[in-house]
Amino acid sequence: MIPSEDTIYRLDHVTRESPEVLTLSFAPEAGELMQFHAGQYVYVDMIERPKRLPSRPYSISSSPSDAFVSVSVKKLGAFSGALHELTPGSRVILRGPAGNFIPQPSMKKLVFIAGGIGIAPFLSILKGFVGRNAQDQEVLLFYSNKRREDIVFFGELQGITQALRGVRIVYCLTQQEEKADEAGEYRRFDGSMLKQYCSKFGMQDYFLCGSVPFVTETSQVLEHAGVLCQRIHAELFY
Amino acid sequence: MDFTQIGEVLEGEPKYRLAQAKRGIFVDLVEDWEQVTAFPKALRARLAVDFPLPIEAQTFGDTKMTAVKALIRLSDGKRIETVLMRHTDGRNTVCVSSQVGCPMACAFCATGKMSLLRSLSASEIVLQVLFFARLLKPEGERVSGVVFMGMGEPFANYDNALAAVRMLNDHDGLNIGARHISISTCGILEGIRRFTSEALQVNLAISLHAPDDKTRRELMPVARTHTVLELLAVVDEYIAQTKRKVMFEYLMIGGKNDADEQAHALAKLMQGKLCMVNLIAYNSTGVFVPATRERMVFFKTVLEQAGVPVTVRFRHGREVKGACGQLLTKEDAYVLPSDVTDAASV
Structure with a gap:
């Protein structure tokens, strides 16, 4: 277990992923970058704000081997709105790492199911696989969004599928009109999709990340299909 | 009312004014600055504008006034519910x-059916206690304990919940003993880990509600x-770190988590642990039904036979709709907190 600690970090740079999502990359003010497992999260505490907001947890979207600790933040409320206003050089406390949303090395056949910005920890995990050149790792990622423009990290994800032959991505768009020349699904993840994509694949461990309703519904789909609850691992964004 | 701002409001005044103001708010429980006669008249008038003391709330009491619910209106118009158990x-x-x-x-939980609107500040949490402290004052009574079992998950608002605990515990303030404060979580593991590292004697309660993963996952997404x-x-x-006894809350729902094997599984999990189990009568919401009294007695017996300390909560506050997030107020379709019930043996 990597010990959790509070360290002051400075915002190094900001990457706009979509109109609503920014990736904030932090470097420690002094000392080493924190060690973490791909899939874990950190608490972000904006210490420079005149009116302090309570810290909030964010999944790390960078890889453990990257030079920064990055979080990808969708603008949803007061805290994420304030994070979006940070400028390079801003100081924050990153407390962590925390969480056990970590695929074990023995899990060679994985299904990842991401709802919206719930893609963040999966990006970290997949980049970790690329870093290790894990060609024997089989991953099927269902990435669900309402509309095409909500998809973030598209370029990076496509790069990952090219780097690792065992990684396959199914984009699910739940509120988008179907386009004949585009691959993907135009519906929610459901039992038939699970059967269509997973039954031949012999997938064994399922990782789910997203909002509470998304994870609850998706988890129920898996359970109804007979997946053992010990094989279902979840991270909730709340 | 943001108690962290009182220092700023008193800027330019002699330093001792801050202590006098805090004493007025939390010890003398004044509802009007005019009652703080140690202050010059001009200061009282200024504070009445810059730091008004009234708390806008509606109260609902049961016939015996053993439970009083208050619906408090916050500065942004949102309402929260809080309950006094006597x-x-x-x-x-x-x-x-x-x-x-x-x-x-x-x-x-009916509160769970409304999504999160926002987290409360530490002052807004303390405000709920202050409201009842004022209500009890004419009787010469005080608030002796606080439980974080109302709307919301305290560990999803960790910093503010803990800041509120420290404010409640302040010897120069409401002076509520840490041992008389309990925080209940649905099971946010990182929150429990952080809480373990706090140098506080505050009690921890865990909403368990099922001894097996399958049932617990059906009842609680966090599971x-x-x-x-x-x-x-x-x-x-x-x-191990704190040497403090933990309370496990177990809401008893008919046909869901009240089977014989679940009683035995619960007893097995709890055996030998520094803990107590609180069996809570469930108030029906239409989705689930309460377990029968016989099932509750059976669970109590099984736990006792295993040497596990157990209490059964009788309903308390039902007349004021003070139950486990199941309470819809007539206004705004707002819902109430956790099962506000009294600990007592069957």
Whole structure:
């Protein structure tokens, strides 16, 4: 277990992923970058704000081997709105790492199911696989969004599928009109999709990340299909 | 009312004014600055504008006034519910909310059906206790304990919940003993780990509600992030570090978590642990039905035979709709906190 600690970090740079999502990359003010497992999260505490907001947890979207600790933040409320206003050089406390949303090395056949910005920890995990050149790792990622423009990290994800032959991505768009020349699904993840994509694949461990309703519904789909609850691992964004 | 701002409001005044103001608010429980006669008239008039003391609330009491619910209106117009439980032994416990709504969406909880609107500040949590402290003052009574079992998940608002605990515990303030404050969590593991490292004697309560993963996952989305055994391992670490007894709450729902094998599984999990189990009568919401009294007695017997300390909560506050997030107020379709019930043996 990597010990959790509070360290002051400075915002190094900001990457706009979509109109609503920014990736904030932090470097420690002094000392080493924190060690973490791909899939874990950190608490972000904006210490420079005149009116302090309570810290909030964010999944790390960078890889453990990257030079920064990055979080990808969708603008949803007061805290994420304030994070979006940070400028390079801003100081924050990153407390962590925390969480056990970590695929074990023995899990060679994985299904990842991401709802919206719930893609963040999966990006970290997949980049970790690329870093290790894990060609024997089989991953099927269902990435669900309402509309095409909500998809973030598209370029990076496509790069990952090219780097690792065992990684396959199914984009699910739940509120988008179907386009004949585009691959993907135009519906929610459901039992038939699970059967269509997973039954031949012999997938064994399922990782789910997203909002509470998304994870609850998706988890129920898996359970109804007979997946053992010990094989279902979840991270909730709340 | 933001208690952290009082220092700023008094800027330019002699330093001792801050202590006088705090004493007025939290010890003398004044509702009007005019009652703080140590202050010059001009200062009282200024504070009445810059730091008004009234708390806008509606109260609803049961016929015996053993439970009083208050619907408090916050500065942004949102409402929160808080309940005072008046125990026969003289204790007065306030059940506070930590968020407006709740993100955790437990299946049995009506608060969970409204999503999270926002988290409360530490002052807004303390305000709920202050309201009842004022209400009790004319009787010469005080708030003796606080439980974080109202709307919201305290560990999803960790910093503010803990800041509120420190304010409540302040010897120069409301002076509520840490041992008389309890925080209840649905099982946010990182929150429990952080709580373990706090140098506080505050009690920890865990909403368990099922001894097996399958049932717990059906009842509580958060249970999809960990197994019961992983949760208990973190709680064991808390017990080992703090040497404090943990309360496990078990809402008894008919046909869901009240079977014989679940009683035995619960007893097995709890055996030998520094803990007590609180069996809570469930108030029907239409989704689930309460377990029968016989099932509750059976669970109590099984736990006792296993040497596990157990209490059964009788309903308390039902007339004021003070039950487990199941309470819809007539206005705004807002819902109430946790099962506001009294601890007592069957």
